[in-house]
Amino acid sequence: ILEYVTWVDVQSYCREKFIDLATINNHPGYFEKLRGVKDVWIGLYREPWTLWSDSSNSTFTNWDDKQPNNNPAQQECGSLLAATGKWHDSQCETLYTFFCKQRNDIAVT
Ligand SMILES: [Ca+2]
Numbered sequence: 301i302l303e304y305v306t307w308v309d310v311q312s313y314c315r316e317k318f319i320d321l322a323t324i325n326n327h328p329g330y331f332e333k334l335r336g337v338k339d340v341w342i343g344l345y346r347e348p349w350t351l352w353s354d355s356s357n358s359t360f361t362n363w364d365d366k367q368p369n370n371n372p373a374q375q376e377c378g379s380l381l382a383a384t385g386k387w388h389d390s391q392c393e394t395l396y397t398f399f400c401k402q403r404n405d406i407a408v409t
Pocket residue numbers: 367368369370371375388389390
């Protein structure tokens with residue numbers, strides 16, 4: 301069952317149950333896990349956008365056109381559009397589903 305929660309709630313949940321929010325890389329399996337999902341929180345936070353929630357550096361980026369745009373204001377949390385895999389900055393209070401980082405793979409919970 302997919303849950304829709306705020307970014308901060310995802311971070312506490314993932315840190316308690318797994319390791320942290322998901323980091324996204326070029327892992328070929330991750331698009332398959334996005335089937336049937338709409339918007340997903342990822343472990344990126346402003347600023348800088350180059351650091352994951354687990355403090356690892358983001359070398360892989362996949363921002364959508366004109367993102368991050370902070371429009372409308374206060375878009376401080378990173379999300380991913382499941383249909384395209386592209387990243388957006390979004391308001392942290394938005395309710396999206398999420399990934400947690402589990403070992404070195406990602407898991408949909
Ligand atoms: Ca945006």
